[in-house]
Amino acid sequence: MIQLIEVTKAFKNNVVLDRISMDFHDGELTVLIGPSGCGKTTTLKMINRLLSPTGGKIIIDGQNIESIDKVKLRRNMGYVIQQGGLFPHMTIRQNIEIIEKLEGKDEYQILKKTERLMEMVDMDPGEFLERYPTELSGGQQQRIGVIRALANDPEYVLLDEPFSALDPLTRSSLQDELTELHRKMGKTMIFVTHDMDEAIKIADRICIMKDGHILQYDTPEEILRRPANDFVANFVGFNRIWDSPEYIRVEDFMIREPVTCDAELTAKRCITKLTMHHVDTLLVTGNENRLMGIINRKSLYSNRQPEKPARDIMLPVKYTAHPEDSILDVLKMIDQTDVSNVPVVDDLGRLVGLLTNSNLVSTLSRQYLEEPTEEVLEND
């Protein structure tokens, strides 16, 4: 695990990082993001000691990196920069294998590994190994850059805006490949970018920085759903979440206090309640707010006994949603079952909210509206 503790970096009088502390969790792909000058690249370069902090310390697996030999540290830490940083005078193979060769590893083993890595990013070793970087497209060069970072089997991989110079299509496929590599190899990766789409797409965890401070360090989902402040919200973009609708949870847009009635309430009073609240359904709850059934106008009116308790009139609930379900799940359910009201029930069967057709329509239409006046997706 890499830990930053109160790390400060100043160039002369210009403080670019101001006492930041954070942990990079093992096996995760962490994205550092922020506007230019926020200190994200500086943070990255301090981790492989291309820069030294002016204050605080950086700990890797319990050891202060200042006490680790620079070369040794870096060889255990892949490094990818924009356009790959491939050496133009070396072939692809020499570029990939340079560190392993210097480490004196077995030639045959090195080649096997190189070929395996090439195949992982869909490049034919036979075709490319003996070529020079300039003979490759930008995307291919960048793939080689990533492979080179992985070749010496490091525990950590640092990537400094590796895909920013690529066209959108290539960038997208490289993001997919990187995610795939990360999933397969389980390396701890730290990725610097200024592209929020990229961050949300690949990150396990995103750290949003500004002016040398960390504004929010969280999972993509949390950042989308609960931006820590206006800057983050602005930076993330109001409608950004619609690019990842799976992150929109039922609890974000359900009606939190649906009209309920006790199981013992008489039919007559039920009708009064419906009329009073201008609703079509009552949710019948029992002990500890447990959902027991549902009463709608139709079932009430077909009942001839005004004193009959609700429990005898109510209909069983066929479909419920969980607050953690995504909007996609709910839409699918509604589409398949033709229900118009879906109660939201937690793990213990307690009623926590209600989804209605009109409620869904208003939520879905939000993405087409300009700036919401209230806080994003916080529907109370």
Added chain:
Amino acid sequence: MIKMFAYFGAHSTQIWKLTLEHIEMTAIAVCIAILIGVPLGILISYVRKLDKPVIGAANVVQAIPSMALLGLGIPLLGIGVLPAVVMVIIYSLLPIVKNTYTGISGIDPQMVEAANGIGLTPRQVLTRVKIPMALPVIMAGVRISAVTAVGLMTMAAFIGAGGLGYLVFAGIRTTNNYQILAGANPACILALLVDFLMGLVEKLVTPISLQKTGGISRAQMKRKRKREKFTLAAALILICAIIAGGAINNMVSGRDKEITIGGKDFTEQFILVNLCSDYIEAHTDINCFRKENLGGSQVCYEALKKGEIDMYVDYTGTLYGSVLKHDGTDDMEGVYNTCVREMKKQNITLTRQCGFNNTYTLAVSHRIAKKYNLETIENLVDKSSQMHLGCSLEFQNRHDCMDALEKAYPGLKFRKISAMDGSPRFVALANKEVDVIDAFATDGMLLKYNLKVLKDEDHVFPPYYAVPCFSSDTLKKYPELREVVDKLAPKLTDEVMMKLNYQVDVKGREPKDVAREYLKREKLI
């Protein structure tokens, strides 16, 4: 044109030998310049504080005239190959240092950061990334240096290091254009060849991917590179062979009993070097290494003092006036005795004077002599305001020449004085660009251009009897030399020398052949 090729043909062995010498010296100089220049360039690309002083210093050195640098080097390094090579090294440094510095500091900092970031040590960053990436630029610098060095190395002949410059200098002295071309042409071809070879190196060190392919395929490119590599390897082996050959040659010849005989840079001296060498070799078992064309008296004198040469022939007047800084006198014996006495302090022994007095004279064309009715130098005084004097640099600067002349005849004021080198002043006189020139009394050119020599009735110029100067150590080691040389000296009279000079200067024959022929004819060898 045909005459030129005939000359080349007749002197092919000499031209070839000098070409090899030239290649050897140039190759050594450039190699050493690379060994110094590249690390220096690398150093200043790391220690940025040093870049301006070092490049500035290299620029200043580049601006010093090569001739001056050679002259200044004589007291320190003496004459011969060493100072010549050192001079060329100094001149070659700038392009190499500059290009190394530019090449290395021009590398994209991102690339260097990537190299550091993936875990190369600083040394590996230098050797595996910086140097290979800067190599095309460095080689471009080496290429400039090498081509310049070939041309510059012709100056080596000025201090007796040989090389193709020998032919150029000798040709200028004797106004032999074919001889000049015999030196200049191979030097030119050599320069083009070096340019071509270095161009190949430059191309080979540039990664295939960064070269302009000009539409040829990779396979063709690879074949082409293979051919280029082969050509280069062949050239390299050849150069090594030449250097090795030179070294072995030196070792072999170094074992014998040998003395080095030097000579100044005009015809009479070329002949004297050969006369003395042939005569000594015939009458002793000592080998003579001939080091002709060593510039003026100062060069030879310094060389003798430093033991670079064992003997040369100078003139009493020159020693007396120019070296020992005495004022002019007409007493032949007095001058000689003073020279012997005072030179002894410098560990130099003068043997018996030769039979000829090659003093300075002034000469005019017969047309001018007639027009102004000139017979003696004194006659010049009244007419001098209409005269343009063309004289050698030495004449103008020595106080027993120009100064003595002005002292003797205060009314003497030339309209204009143009100082020029050796033989061109005869040409200038023939072309009527100047009216009066200085000349040596035994100069064959006087005959060639049919000039009127003005009599020195007032003995303005000191006696210039030729006198062999030995290093005293050499005479101690080989005492037999004195006796042998004493026998030859009186045989060389004004008449003999004038004829020999004429053979070389006017008939265009080789000093070596002329000397040998004379010795044989007179049954001296």
